[in-house]
Amino acid sequence: MKPVERVLPTEEAADLIGLVREIADGELAPRVDDFEARAQFPREQFRLLGRAGLLGLPFDVEHGGGGQPYEVYLQVLEELAGRWLAVAEGVSVHSLACYPTAAFGTETQRKRHLPDMLGGELLGAYCLSEPQSGSDAASLTTRAEPDGDGYTVRGTKAWITHAGKADFYNVFCRTPEGISCLLLDAGTPGLQPQAPERTMGLRSSTVAQIVLDGAHVPADRLLGEPGGGFKIALNALDGGRLGIAACAVGLAQAALDYAVDYAKDRQQFGRSILEFQGVGFMLADMATQIAAARALYLSAARLRDAGRPHSAEAAKAKLFCTDTAMRVTTDAVQVLGGAGYVSDHPVERYMREAKVLQIFEGTNQIQRLVIARSL
Amino acid sequence: MKIVVLVKQVPDSGADRNLRSDDNTVDRASASNVINEMDEYAIEEALRLQEAHGGEVVILTVGPDRATESIRKALSMGPDSAVHVVDDALHGSCAVATSKVLAAAIAQQGADLVICGAESTDGRVQVLPHMIAERLGIAALTGARKLTVDGTSLTIERQTDEGYEVVTASTPALVSVWDTINDPRYPSFKGIMAAKKKPLQTLSLGDLGIAAGEVGFDGATSTVVEHSKRPPRQAGNKIDAGDDGGSKLVEYLASEKFV
Ligand SMILES: Cc1cc2nc3c(=O)[nH]c(=O)nc-3n(C[C@H](O)[C@H](O)[C@H](O)COP(=O)(O)OP(=O)(O)OC[C@H]3O[C@@H](n4cnc5c(N)ncnc54)[C@H](O)[C@@H]3O)c2cc1C
Numbered sequence: 001m002k003p004v005e006r007v008l009p010t011e012e013a014a015d016l017i018g019l020v021r022e023i024a025d026g027e028l029a030p031r032v033d034d035f036e037a038r039a040q041f042p043r044e045q046f047r048l049l050g051r052a053g054l055l056g057l058p059f060d061v062e063h064g065g066g067g068q069p070y071e072v073y074l075q076v077l078e079e080l081a082g083r084w085l086a087v088a089e090g091v092s093v094h095s096l097a098c099y100p101t102a103a104f105g106t107e108t109q110r111k112r113h114l115p116d117m118l119g120g121e122l123l124g125a126y127c128l129s130e131p132q133s134g135s136d137a138a139s140l141t142t143r144a145e146p147d148g149d150g151y152t153v154r155g156t157k158a159w160i161t162h163a164g165k166a167d168f169y170n171v172f173c174r175t176p177e178g179i180s181c182l183l184l185d186a187g188t189p190g191l192q193p194q195a196p197e198r199t200m201g202l203r204s205s206t207v208a209q210i211v212l213d214g215a216h217v218p219a220d221r222l223l224g225e226p227g228g229g230f231k232i233a234l235n236a237l238d239g240g241r242l243g244i245a246a247c248a249v250g251l252a253q254a255a256l257d258y259a260v261d262y263a264k265d266r267q268q269f270g271r272s273i274l275e276f277q278g279v280g281f282m283l284a285d286m287a288t289q290i291a292a293a294r295a296l297y298l299s300a301a302r303l304r305d306a307g308r309p310h311s312a313e314a315a316k317a318k319l320f321c322t323d324t325a326m327r328v329t330t331d332a333v334q335v336l337g338g339a340g341y342v343s344d345h346p347v348e349r350y351m352r353e354a355k356v357l358q359i360f361e362g363t364n365q366i367q368r369l370v371i372a373r374s375l
Numbered sequence: 376m377k378i379v380v381l382v383k384q385v386p387d388s389g390a391d392r393n394l395r396s397d398d399n400t401v402d403r404a405s406a407s408n409v410i411n412e413m414d415e416y417a418i419e420e421a422l423r424l425q426e427a428h429g430g431e432v433v434i435l436t437v438g439p440d441r442a443t444e445s446i447r448k449a450l451s452m453g454p455d456s457a458v459h460v461v462d463d464a465l466h467g468s469c470a471v472a473t474s475k476v477l478a479a480a481i482a483q484q485g486a487d488l489v490i491c492g493a494e495s496t497d498g499r500v501q502v503l504p505h506m507i508a509e510r511l512g513i514a515a516l517t518g519a520r521k522l523t524v525d526g527t528s529l530t531i532e533r534q535t536d537e538g539y540e541v542v543t544a545s546t547p548a549l550v551s552v553w554d555t556i557n558d559p560r561y562p563s564f565k566g567i568m569a570a571k572k573k574p575l576q577t578l579s580l581g582d583l584g585i586a587a588g589e590v591g592f593d594g595a596t597s598t599v600v601e602h603s604k605r606p607p608r609q610a611g612n613k614i615d616a617g618d619d620g621g622s623k624l625v626e627y628l629a630s631e632k633f634v
Contacts, residue, residue: 015567023561053564066564 004253004294006075013072016057020076023052024083032084032204036349039196039203041165043123045087046094050120055094058239059102063114070239070301074246078294081250082257085353086205088250090123092243093161097124099236100170100181104224113183117168125166126240127157127210128233134158135366138230142173142212144182150218151175151182153190156211159360163208164193170223170236171212177227182217190215201352234311240361241314242304245297245321248357249290252325255332255350256286262336262345279335286328293321312374319367322357329354376430376524376546378421379481380454381491381503383411384438384445388496398592399599400467401497403439410445413492415452416552419559421490422453424524431455433484437465437476443575450570451562457573458484462580464587469597470498472590474506479583481511488529489549493518504551514544520555 003021008014027048035042049055058073059065066073073095081088098117101109116122133140142155153173160169169184169191184191194209224232260283263274273279300313329350333340340347358364386392386406393402421432434449434457436442446457460480468476481489489508494501508515516522519531520539527546532539534553562570580587588594614623628634 012568016564019562019564019567026561048561051563052561053566057564 004078008075009069009071013068013075016066016068016072017075017079019052020054020079023048023054024080028080028083028087032086033346035084035204036086037203037343039198041206042084042087042090042204043165045084046090046123047121049087049091050122053120055091055120055123056098056118058095059098059114059118063102063110064118065102065114069305070242071298071305074242074297074301077243077246078250078253081247082254084204085247085251085350086202088247089202089244090162090205092240092247093126094124095243096236096240097126097162097166097168097170099239100223100232101183103235104181104228104232109183109220109223113168122167123162123165125160125162125169125210126236127160127169127171129158129160131156131158131209135363137172137233138179140172140174140179142171144173144175144180144217146176147216150216150221153182153184153212153215153217156209158209159197159207160193160210161205161207161360163206163210164196165206169210171210171217172229172233173212175222175226177225179229179233180226181223181229181232183221183223184215184217188215188217200355201349202356237361238304238311238314241318241367242297242301244357244361245293245300245314245317248318248321248325248354249293249297251350251354251357252286252290252293252321252328255325255329255347256283256290258345258347258350259283259286259332259335262339273335282331282335286331289324289328293317293324296320312371315362315367315370315374318361319364319371322354322364325354325357326351376424376428376487377485378424378430378432378488378490379435379484379486380414380417380421380432380449381477381489381507382414382418382434382436382445382449383492383495383497384408384436384442385411385495385497388412392497394599394602398467399602403441408441408445410448411492411495411497413494413496413552413554414449415559416554416556417490417492418449418452418454419557420522420550420552421488422560423557424488424522425453428524430487433458433486435477435480435484436460437473437480439466446575447570448562450573450575451566452560453566455573457575458578459575460578460580460583462587462590464580464591467592467595467598468590469595470500470502471506471596472594474503474510476580476583476585476590477503478507478510479585480578481507483578483583487527487546488524489513489547491549491551493551493553504549508549511547511549514548515551516542516544516548517551519550519552522550522552522556 057066057068061067077088101113130140144151144153167186171182190213192211196206196208266273297317300317303310332347333351339345387409390407395402425432432454434454436446437460504517505515516531518533520534521532523530530543533542614620
């Protein structure tokens with residue numbers, strides 16, 4: 001399969017995509033099946049991406065980031081997702097976890113934390129959801145009681161990507177002023193990652209509850225205003241949703257590429273099944289939807305890069321790209337027939353993985369809610 | 376310590392490779408060109424020595440204009456600067472002539488240590504390291520799978536079919552390496568950016584005091600007179616897993632002296 005033809009804004013972006021393809025083909029693609037089968041978290045692979053400078057791409061060079069616009073960063077995620085969705089999603093979640101410090105931290109906080117966060121050795125987690133507070137995130141009940149020189153945090157966070165693997169956690173919790181955002185180190189006493197969930201797909205990405213049992217957080221770990229946390233959470237999700245949209249397109253593209261190769265090879269009734277219009281048209285629709293999805297997330301990204309409001313556009317991209325991924329991966333299984341249902345081929349995994357993209361960072365119903373409100 | 380690493384641009388050995396029909400030289404224009412694989416190990420070894428002992432790492436390439444891409448790629452891994460010898464008269468050079476050019480460029484640079492790959496995937500003659508060392512009058516520690524440096528003393532484990540030999544020499548010297556010696560790093564995004572600004576010196580044959588007639592087709596000690604495509608692969612022997620498949624397989628393996 002030919003690589004996706006990309007129009008990139010700079011020569012440096014083209015070089016970056018080249019590097020990402022080289023690493024993704026050399027280090028990620030050969031390992032994904034094994035790690036998914038064993039539900040093994042690829043910590044070493046994240047370090048490798050970190051050393052290559054891929055864990056801080058959309059952040060300022062001044063603080064150790066790659067200084068890349070979203071238009072470029074998202075295409076990097078798309079390339080990674082085509083080889084290993086859990087890794088691409090992990091990079092996206094890491095960015096989500098760096099964002100509150102980068103966008104809302106004081107100069108002191110940024111100087112102190114960002115170089116390490118973006119330097120490649122550390123991995124972040126973003127703790128918003130709770131067992132009783134998912135779509136209705138503002139109903140969260142985790143409490144941070146002022147205790148003199150900071151806060152004591154109590155509560156349970158649910159479905160936290162990188163739980164137990166991350167080095168730092170953004171925790172959204174209730175202070176007397178309202179919802180606030182705290183930055184916790186993994187080693188904080190009282191921060192207790194629970195047993196990993198057993199998931200339908202994306203198994204190499206660890207997801208678990210985080211119990212906060214009287215964790216003490218110093219006052220200088222409050223990000224943004226006390227009570228300003230919900231705004232931070234929503235702002236962070238604008239970028240996160242674009243990340244998921246790009247991941248979805250990468251996954252869908254991988255499914256299409258695999259299905260096309262298979263359809264060319266597979267002979268029935270004396271010819272390749274690609275020659276049957278029923279199959280050819282299905283593949284044509286998949287290709288068209290992917291192209292539209294890519295164009296949509298890129299147009300939202302360009303709004304963001306231009307500093308324009310883009311919440312509704314990010315929601316549209318997340319909705320359309322992930323629905324596309326679900327449809328395309330389901331159809332890819334159909335194109336492979338019985339082979340598609342067997343784990344010797346990756347398309348059944350793609351289909352299982354696509355499902356979660358419609359759920360996290362705001363379900364696709366919630367995206368419609370955001371879009372409808374913007375009309 | 377100043378380390379010069381020899382880097383050659385070659386056609387990607389994973390893709391279709393051809394000789395030109397007009398002059399029987401390697402077709403570089405239509406190929407997808409990459410850094411000779413073994414040279415990446417040479418670069419990595421040089422960078423590790425630099426990290427441990429300090430000093431400077433310089434990339435040296437003899438090749439056409441477009442070899443610049445490979446030089447930038449090499450620089451993105453971390454070396455400090457590069458020298459590119461490019462001259463139309465070089466086209467058609469044999470290994471002996473190429474070694475003259477490389478040796479002259481190394482002598483001009485001055486190096487405590489020259490590191491190169493043990494072979495290139497296009498020519499595969501494996502003689503260049505020896506020729507260069509001979510011309511420079513320095514020790515050739517070839518075919519290394521391990522290299523240790525202690526002051527001015529160098530020790531390698533030279534890989535052989537049976538195991539390895541320990542060979543030592545003192546600087547200045549040349550070391551050629553196999554792909555068993557290390558695990559080359561990927562460039563980083565910052566490395567790619569930095570590579571664009573690193574010094575790249577371009578030299579002609581004249582800059583090295585070599586006359587055009589000493590190299591290229593005119594100076595070649597050997598020329599390829601004819602070439603043809605490898606015949607297509609013959610259909611193999613297919614042994615069915617059925618009843619006597621096992622014994623047939625053993626018979627075949629025995630007849631080919633595999634067992
Ligand atoms: C693999 C995985 C990783 C995750 N990683 C993280 C993470 O790192 N950090 C984090 O904070 N969270 C994470 N989550 C949680 C995720 O964001 C939530 O699961 C998601 O927001 C939905 O919340 P919920 O599961 O409570 O569903 P619910 O809110 O209970 O929703 C159930 C159903 O009701 C629908 N629904 C709810 N409200 C409305 C409405 N108003 N209108 C229409 N329909 C509605 C939903 O769309 C859904 O179909 C992760 C989840 C998974 C599965």
